[in-house]
Amino acid sequence: MRFSIATWNINSVRIRMELIARFLRSERPDILCLQELKSPADKIACSAFAEMGYDQSVLRGQKAYNGVAVFSRIPITDMGSKDMLGNGSARHVAVQLDNGIIIENFYVPAGGYEPDPVTNPKFGEKLDYVRAMRDWSRQEQPTRKILVGDLNIAPQEDDVWSHRQLLNVVSHTPVEVDLLNSVIEGGNWTDIVRADIPHGKLYSWWSYRSPDWDAADKGRRLDHIWATPDLVRDHHCSRILRSVRGWERPSDHVPVIAEFDL
DNA sequence: ATGGTAGGTCTCCTA
Numbered sequence: 001m002r003f004s005i006a007t008w009n010i011n012s013v014r015i016r017m018e019l020i021a022r023f024l025r026s027e028r029p030d031i032l033c034l035q036e037l038k039s040p041a042d043k044i045a046c047s048a049f050a051e052m053g054y055d056q057s058v059l060r061g062q063k064a065y066n067g068v069a070v071f072s073r074i075p076i077t078d079m080g081s082k083d084m085l086g087n088g089s090a091r092h093v094a095v096q097l098d099n100g101i102i103i104e105n106f107y108v109p110a111g112g113y114e115p116d117p118v119t120n121p122k123f124g125e126k127l128d129y130v131r132a133m134r135d136w137s138r139q140e141q142p143t144r145k146i147l148v149g150d151l152n153i154a155p156q157e158d159d160v161w162s163h164r165q166l167l168n169v170v171s172h173t174p175v176e177v178d179l180l181n182s183v184i185e186g187g188n189w190t191d192i193v194r195a196d197i198p199h200g201k202l203y204s205w206w207s208y209r210s211p212d213w214d215a216a217d218k219g220r221r222l223d224h225i226w227a228t229p230d231l232v233r234d235h236h237c238s239r240i241l242r243s244v245r246g247w248e249r250p251s252d253h254v255p256v257i258a259e260f261d262l
Numbered sequence: 263a264t265g266g267t268a269g270g271t272c273t274c275c276t277a
Contacts, residue, residue, distance in 0.1 A: 012270075
């Protein structure tokens with residue numbers, strides 16, 4: 001038996017319910033992890049998810065900003081949230097499957113524009129957040145875990161449209177890439193999508209500001225699926241659903257999907 | 263070198 005898991009930065013869950021329904025009807029992932037809900041939990045139409053078979057949900061909402069959720073067709077248990085910066089922002093939630101697998105759903109801070117923690121505190125917060133993830137990864141038992149989410153860092157050269165031109169752009173700076181790699185090493189994580197698709201450009205996000213995102217194709221791979229060694233197989237059928245970026249009124253991120261043994 | 267768009271909202275902040 002296998003199960004499929006999808007991660008998607010939805011950029012407002014309320015205005016994109018139709019888009020989510022279209023995605024769930026066509027792809028039918030067993031588990032959907034969302035980030036950037038931009039909504040309090042009590043304003044999210046969980047009944048609409050339940051009608052499509054996703055009757056299990058664990059939400060961490062917040063007014064206007066952040067927010068993460070897990071919707072599932074298979075049983076999940078709420079395993080709590082980590083408040084990495086101690087500021088109450090809803091950026092993480094964990095759930096457990098009946099077989100013991102734990103799913104960690106993260107929304108890492110974007111970090112603002114200027115890649116300097118002194119002049120831009122938001123960048124400092126982002127670095128602090130990823131440092132906290134590294135420290136947490138080192139403490140965890142490195143087994144039976146899947147980590148997904150919008151990590152807001154594109155670590156490899158082929159994860160951005162131009163490695164050279166993005167070296168000083170937040171999301172691909174060496175300090176961010178080094179930190180993200182230290183999280184991977186600290187938790188003994190495998191980057192499942194890159195293990196499946198090791199070569200070539202791979203993006204999960206295209207800016208709203210590009211008038212023709214498809215032709216310009218100045219994307220970045222910000223959304224990730226990782227797993228601990230015991231869950232890694234030869235292939236996980238990873239897919240990044242680029243076409244969803246072309247749907248009507250899209251998120252600037254597209255869903256990423258992988259499959260695991262249940 | 264610059265500006266471009268989107269969403270939610272204490273009309274500006276965040277992405």
